[in-house]
Amino acid sequence: MKGVVEVMEKAAVSAVSDAANQASPAAPMVRRSVGSGSHAWGKIVSRVVPPLSVFVFVVFVWEMVLRLTGTAEYLLPKPSDIVQAVSQNGHNLVVSVSTTIMEAVLGFALSAILGVAVAILLALSKTVERSVYPYAIILQTIPIVAIAPIIVIWFGAGMNAIVIIAFLISFFPILSNTLIGLNSTEQNMKNLFYLYNATKMQTIWRLRLPAALPYILAGFKISCSLSVVGAIVGEYIAGIGGLNGGLGYAITVAATRMQTAYLFACGLSAAVVGIVFFLLINALSNRLLRSWHDSAIAG
Amino acid sequence: MNTAQQTAANPHPGSPGTPELLVGMDQIGKVYPNGTIAVQQVNLRAGEGEFLCFVGPSGCGKSTMFNMIAGLTEPTTGQLSVLGTTPREARKQNEIAFVFQEHTLLPWAKLLDNVTMPLTLRGVPKKARNEEGERVLELVGLKDYRKVLPRQLSGGMKMRASIARALIARLKLLLMDEPFGALDEITRQSLQDELLGIWRQDQKMTVLFITHNVFEAVFLSTRVVVMTPRPGKISDIVPIEAPFPRTDEFRTTSEFGKYVRSITEVLNH
Numbered sequence: 391m392k393g394v395v396e397v398m399e400k401a402a403v404s405a406v407s408d409a410a411n412q413a414s415p416a417a418p419m420v421r422r423s424v425g426s427g428s429h430a431w432g433k434i435v436s437r438v439v440p441p442l443s444v445f446v447f448v449v450f451v452w453e454m455v456l457r458l459t460g461t462a463e464y465l466l467p468k469p470s471d472i473v474q475a476v477s478q479n480g481h482n483l484v485v486s487v488s489t490t491i492m493e494a495v496l497g498f499a500l501s502a503i504l505g506v507a508v509a510i511l512l513a514l515s516k517t518v519e520r521s522v523y524p525y526a527i528i529l530q531t532i533p534i535v536a537i538a539p540i541i542v543i544w545f546g547a548g549m550n551a552i553v554i555i556a557f558l559i560s561f562f563p564i565l566s567n568t569l570i571g572l573n574s575t576e577q578n579m580k581n582l583f584y585l586y587n588a589t590k591m592q593t594i595w596r597l598r599l600p601a602a603l604p605y606i607l608a609g610f611k612i613s614c615s616l617s618v619v620g621a622i623v624g625e626y627i628a629g630i631g632g633l634n635g636g637l638g639y640a641i642t643v644a645a646t647r648m649q650t651a652y653l654f655a656c657g658l659s660a661a662v663v664g665i666v667f668f669l670l671i672n673a674l675s676n677r678l679l680r681s682w683h684d685s686a687i688a689g
Numbered sequence: 690m691n692t693a694q695q696t697a698a699n700p701h702p703g704s705p706g707t708p709e710l711l712v713g714m715d716q717i718g719k720v721y722p723n724g725t726i727a728v729q730q731v732n733l734r735a736g737e738g739e740f741l742c743f744v745g746p747s748g749c750g751k752s753t754m755f756n757m758i759a760g761l762t763e764p765t766t767g768q769l770s771v772l773g774t775t776p777r778e779a780r781k782q783n784e785i786a787f788v789f790q791e792h793t794l795l796p797w798a799k800l801l802d803n804v805t806m807p808l809t810l811r812g813v814p815k816k817a818r819n820e821e822g823e824r825v826l827e828l829v830g831l832k833d834y835r836k837v838l839p840r841q842l843s844g845g846m847k848m849r850a851s852i853a854r855a856l857i858a859r860l861k862l863l864l865m866d867e868p869f870g871a872l873d874e875i876t877r878q879s880l881q882d883e884l885l886g887i888w889r890q891d892q893k894m895t896v897l898f899i900t901h902n903v904f905e906a907v908f909l910s911t912r913v914v915v916m917t918p919r920p921g922k923i924s925d926i927v928p929i930e931a932p933f934p935r936t937d938e939f940r941t942t943s944e945f946g947k948y949v950r951s952i953t954e955v956l957n958h
Contacts, residue, residue, distance in 0.1 A: 582793050585759055586807045587781060596809070600797050682796045682838055 467651035472658075475651035482640065483652075487659050490621050490636035493549065494667065497556025498617035504557075505564030505613075506606060510594060512565075513572035523569070530562040534620065538627040552624030552636070559620035560613035567609030571602025604683050607675040614671045618664040637663075709737040710773070711862050711895045712758055717767035719753050726920035727753040731767070733914065733923065737861075740888055740896045742906035743914045744952065750921025751899045755866045758897065759787060772861060779862075783811060786855035790867040792847035794839040794854075800826065801835035804854040811858075825853040828887060845876035849883075856887065863888075863896045869905065878937070881908055889933055903956070907948045908940060915955045925955045 449469045456468045463471050476483060508526075512519040538555050545551040575598045583593045625638025635643070637660050644653040679686035712735040719727040728750035735741050743751045756762045757769060760776030771779035779785060786807070794803045802809075805822040813821075826832050829849040839847055848868060855863055869877045888896055900906050906913045907929055915925040929948055931939055939945055 576793075578789055578791050578793050579795075581761060582787065582789070583810070585761070585780060585785075585787050586810050587783070588810045592810055596806075597795070600795070603797075682840060 464648045464650045467654055471651040472654045475649065476655045479652055479655070483655060483659060485634045486637045486640040486656065487663060489634045490618065490625065490638070490660070491663055493552045493621040493624065493636060494556055494614075494617040494663070496553045497620055498560055498614055498667075500553065500557040501561040501564055501613055501617065502610060505561050505609065506568050509565050509568035509572060510599070512569055513598065514590060514594070519569070526562060526565055529558070534559050534623060535627070538623060542628045547628040551628045552621055555624035555628075556617045556620035559623070560617040563612040563616065564606070564609040567605045567612075568602060571605025572598045574605075575601045604679055604685055607671070607678065610671050611668060611675065614667045615664045618660065618667060622660055711735050711737060711739075711771070712897065713768070713770040715768040717757070717764045717769055719750070719757065719762065720765045728916075728921040731923055733926075735895055735897060737895055738893055740885075740898065740909055740911045741914055742898045742900055742910040742912075743916055744900055744903055744906040745916030745921075745956065746901060746918055748918040748921070749916040750918070751901075751916055752866060753921065754916075755864055755897070755899055759785070759864055783807075783858055784861040786858070786860045786863050788848075788851050788855045788863070788865040788868045790870045792839065792844075792851040794847060794850055796839055799836050799838060800831065800842075800850055803839065804850060804857055806854060807857050821857055825856045826850075828856060829853045829883065843876075844872055845880060848872060848876075848880060852880075852884065852887075860894060863894055865896065865898045867899050867901065870900070870902075877905070878940075881905060882937075885909060885933070885935060903949050903952050904940070907945060907952065908935060913948075913952055915952055917956065917958070924958070925952075927952055927955075 453469050456466060467475070512523060534555060537558065538551075541554050541558075542551045545554060572594075579597055579601070580593070583597050588596070621636060622638035622641070625636040626642060629635070629639055629642075637656050641653060641656045644650075644656060676686045712733070714731050714733040717731040717733075718729040721727055731750075731754070743754060745751055753762070757764050758771055758776060760771075760780050763776075769776060772782060772784060773779075794800075795806070798806070801819060801822045804825055805813075805818045808818040808821060823832070823835070826835055829852055831846060831849055831853065834842065834846070834850075839850065842850065852868070855865075869880055872880065884896075888894055896909075898906075898909060910929050913927045913929060914923055915927060916922065917924045927948065931942075931944055931948075
């Protein structure tokens with residue numbers, strides 16, 4: 391168990407230090423090295439070694455500077471403090487992480503199903519789209535932290551409320567992306583289906599939905615990381631609610647107890663969960679589009 | 690051969706008494722909402738087994754003609770009958786097929802699934818559909834590619850697949866909108882040969898073929914409908930009396946050159 395946590399922790403620190411140093415380029419870099427598993431070893435080494443050496447260097451400097459200046463741990467913990475905090479609270483951290491993962495996955499699954507379903511309904515009729523879509527946008531613009539307390543009041547503090555908050559935050563990107571995808575089918579193709587007397591549902595299932603797949607998956611990619619954020623925000627507000635507390639809950643507790651090192655560990659774990667979730671969806675996306683869509687064909 | 694020509698005298702070209710008449714256009718005009726006159730005073734009759742090419746520069750209303758016969762737009766004036774009824778009703782009989790300049794193949798579907806798509810939409814069982822798919826793929830020489838995705842094919846092969854899809858069901862009327870416009874000359878000529886072969890084999894199929902290429906029109910047609918723009922109208926209908934089968938030699942005969950010259954003259958008029 392300890393070993394697993396350490397491995398996760400290392401990955402977390404690596405990923406986050408990458409993200410901190412070069413926020414946007416980090417993700418594509420990871421993506422590429424995952425996507426092309428068949429490449430030669432040399433290529434993998436040349437991709438892994440530079441960021442890894444930056445990571446080792448940053449951790450080393452971080453550790454040494456704090457040691458030399460004697461900065462208090464509660465202000466800024468050393469990497470070794472974080473590792474220690476993880477090993478001391480290993481069990482709690484695993485429980486928190488798995489709780490958050492469950493909530494995020496449920497929230498995401500809900501938003502994926504409903505997002506695509508609602509987009510299909512809106513795409514079937516321009517009138518419905520014009521009358522309903524503005525409200526979807528309004529729903530999106532209300533800050534989630536403003537809605538969250540109401541949801542906790544309605545659904546009780548706990549899993550339900552947290553999943554719904556995760557759902558709300560990840561729903562809109564899937565809805566809007568799917569809708570754009572469904573509406574951007576080539577006119578020629580639509581004409582062809584029309585000329586061959588296709589019904590509306592046939593056109594949706596056999597033409598518009600498959601053609602929208604790249605858009606839908608792009609929505610999934612945005613929403614999967616958002617669902618982790620949503621779950622943590624939900625836990626922040628809904629608290630423990632009879633279940634095991636997730637990462638959001640662990641963060642609030644660690645903050646009130648001034649356990650800064652553990653706070654760092656929680657934050658980094660959240661980042662790892664988000665990144666892993668993204669990589670999984672990205673792999674799924676590549677798998678589905680690999681054979682026919684330009685975005686996924688290995689160049 | 691149906692020799693009916695630009696006969697404004699016949700007020701009912703689509704009347705039930707003439708079953709061999711596939712397309713009848715009587716004083717057809719189309720004005721777009723913005724006031725553009727796409728075509729005016731078009732009179733045309735296409736009978737069974739004809740191969741009619743519409744040739745003309747862009748803006749002459751060729752595509753509008755196609756869209757009206759297909760039922761994508763409606764004429765603003767005149768009488769239009771397809772298979773003895775309105776274009777929309779005619780389409781429901783599943784005896785009309787369409788080929789566009791773009792191959793319009795589904796990029797995610799294997800070739801066999803692509804060519805059988807019209808049957809899938811009609812709810813034909815998979816086994817029957819695939820048998821028919823194999824038949825048309827063989828017809829266009831793509832038998833070995835049934836499990837291939839469109840992106841793995843060349844432009845000419847994609848167009849062949851597109852034609853195979855059009856031929857999938859027993860059809861009476863084949864509408865082709867500049868199908869070979871995006872192909873190189875060599876591929877274009879071999880596809881012309883193949884298309885003529887398929888059409889001759891069928892005997893009864895009527896082809897309406899839109900092109901801006903006079904050579905292509907003369908090579909393929911039984912009659913060439915010459916259209917001129919501003920406003921789009923039929924300037925002449927030229928019967929091509931050369932016998933079938935037409936081979937590459939036909940392209941170099943003086944007869945061929947004479948047809949091309951006379952059509953070009955009408956176009957430049």
